Amino acid sequence: METLDPILQPHFETVLARNPGEGEFHQAVLEVLESLGPVVRKHQHYVDEAVIERLCEPERQLIFRVPWTDDQGRVQINRAFRVEFNSALGPYKGGLRFHPSVYLGIVKFLGFEQIFKNALTGMPIGGGKGGSDFDPKGRSDAEVMRFCQSLMTELYRHLGEYTDVPAGDIGVGGREIGYLFGQYKRITNRYESGVLTGKGLSYGGSQVRTEATGYGTVFFTEEMLRLSNRSLSGRRVIVSGSGNVAIYAAQKAAELGAHVVACSDSSGYVVDEAGLDIALLKQVKEVDRARLSAYADQRPDASYVAGGRVWDVPCEVALPCATQNELDAAAAQALVTNGVLAVAEGANMPCTPDATRVFQEKGVLFAPGKAANAGGVATSALEMQQNASRDSWSFAHTEERLRDIMVGVHERCASAADEYGTPGNYVAGANISSFLQVADAMLSLGVV
Structure with a gap:
């Protein structure tokens, strides 16, 4: 994993000084800056024109x-x-x-x-x-x-x-x-229907918006595996969380041939070796708003582990879809020991920096949230398009647009990682590709 380039160290120290006590923000900034050493070495003007400070x-x-x-x-x-x-x-x-x-x-x-x-x-x-x-x-x-x-x-x-x-x-x-x-x-x-997204279908919402973050995470995972000459089909998958993102990540993974066996909530996790019953999971979590233990109560062959850690369940693909910093170094090591091949963040920053380091050092394919879970906001932008044109698209058309966007996200990450000397490093690729786009736009607009 990257270390912070000396050129960027003063900029990070400024962030720490100006934003005391905001640990999650410090973590997010450091994760980006650690990738940008090769960029600022090659393009000094990003430092000279204070793009980092402004960003x-x-x-x-x-x-x-x-x-x-x-x-x-x-x-x-x-x-x-x-x-x-x-x-x-x-x-x-x-x-x-x-x-x-x-x-x-x-x-x-x-x-x-x-x-x-x-x-x-x-x-x-x-x-x-x-x-x-x-x-x-x-x-x-x-x-x-x-x-x-x-x-x-x-x-x-x-x-x-x-x-x-x-x-x-x-x-x-x-x-x-x-x-x-x-x-x-x-x-x-x-x-003004375009002022909020995630609306109901009856008043300007978009098809696939509910499913988009989970679906997009799986589409990115599929591309990541494909580039390494592997497939999602037949893979044993676990998902953390049991909310919107987790449910639809599990659903799409199952549709693509994966065997999804576990998910979790804040009280514990459930393992269903027959494969998660997505319809029952939706009923328990979205309709009944019950704890995940209620799922196991209705599935005789499923087991619920109160207070347990879903990362102890053996899998080939892990999709952390709950919340920030839920997967630490010990959990990452447990996944590696049990043979995990790929990890994609459905939530925002669910893996700690130490967990990310474990995955990268052990050669596990790792997709950061800013890339893997971008499908949600992408479909929100598609909802804005439909609102602006007073239009409404079918589920199939919108899902295809989502898949195309996620393939593009993967391609941008992989290409930037290759160009800046870190092939296969999706963290670096995501940070570099997006930074270059935003930084160039900022410079074009002047000092504003």
């Missing part, structure tokens, strides 16, 4: 309170954020996350990653991210609606289809997007 400083950071009333009539106060990080390639684009862990450092890490992820898609979208420390778990629909309406009452003034276009993330699904869009429409008195 690491958000264009705008919004923090505001969100007051709302619960079902008992008590006033609750949450904090919300929107980091509009970089608009060199297009309007800010990135999701909203509702989770108790959300604070400014998390949102900045996600927004920084989003810049490069969006660039890799080849679509004209910039990078941003937002969210709140509100926890929708256990809240009634009415409480979630009141919270979303209060949040949008402040956020709407910063949004627009040519300005900033949020989507969903952890804790923000179709229900939340619907409430947010309804309040935006109410306040602005216009049907």
